[in-house]
Amino acid sequence: MADRLELMGVPGSPYTRKMLALLRYRQIPYSVIWAGYRVPPEGYPRPKVKLLPTVFFPEADGSLTPAVDSTPIIRRLENDYAGRAALPDDPELRFYCDLIEDYADEWLTKPMFHYRWYHAPDRANAGPMIAYWSVNMSSRAEADAFADQITAAQFERLYVVGSNDVTAQTIEDSYVRFLDILDELLQLRGYVLGARPSAADFAIYGQLTQLGVVEPTSAAIMSRDHPRIRAWVDLVEDLSGLKPDKADWFSPEEARAALAPLLCEIGRVYVPFLLANAAAAARGDKDVSTEIDGRAWTQPTFPYQVKCLASLRNNVTSLPEGTRREVEKVLAKAGCSGLCP
């Protein structure tokens, strides 16, 4: 099977779904192994950090190297496989692509995890789903026992993404505003950066495969108010037949106008979080305590998201001079100046 890329993941993992949709769009042959680290497949190496999806890259000597973290994996695949790029060449578009992908991976996953475990009807739905995604032939009693265990553990872990009784409204409002903005954006040319999908679309899609389909509360909001987005989630699942063209990307001018509302939303919730998280980490604080969207926000400090901020700032400084000036103006208007070093 060395001519196919193997990856391990579960249907309830937004990052697994992000990766699968990207592989299908890019027409990269793959085999998915539906499994997680609770019952890992025999004979496959384990990565240092056990996250899903895990992609097993074949080496020249026939061995497999496990890799996690969808963002660098997507960049490696852009180098390894030609054509049907998911990253735009234009440096300004590429900057927006990286930023929106990061927001989807790191912020939208807060609504995703919150809706999965915060409200009782959503918890009651998610527990058995996780049990059966993981071991589909379990007896009902075994599945229920596992569901109770995972539900109790995940409910206790809601604080890790910042979900609590004070932030619940902030998180849910941000989901609703995001859907309003995405609905308008998709209406323009079908995808976030024009008439062809990018890593930003696949990152959003991954989170929405859960928020819009699995979690009853957030899925009902999407179906009721944004049927366009609910339909988009089904379409983006398999874009293997789309024929992208270079001219399908927005021009930088089009992108600035089209993306302004989304960038403002990123400036409203995600940038303040990134800045507070990095400041807390720099002080050696184990918790972030700040205000987001007019309400108190508390959660444990996240070292990974300190790296996200550094990487976004590095993207700004690496832009060609003229582009950097334009991007800095766009970011200032959107309340994202914190991303400018």
Ligand SMILES: N[C@@H](CCC(=O)N[C@@H](CS)C(=O)NCC(=O)O)C(=O)O
């Ligand atoms: N930044 C990573 C995040 C991956 C991630 O957090 N995966 C979750 C599932 S969606 C995970 O593996 N959690 C631990 C587990 O399920 O055992 C990515 O983009 O791939």
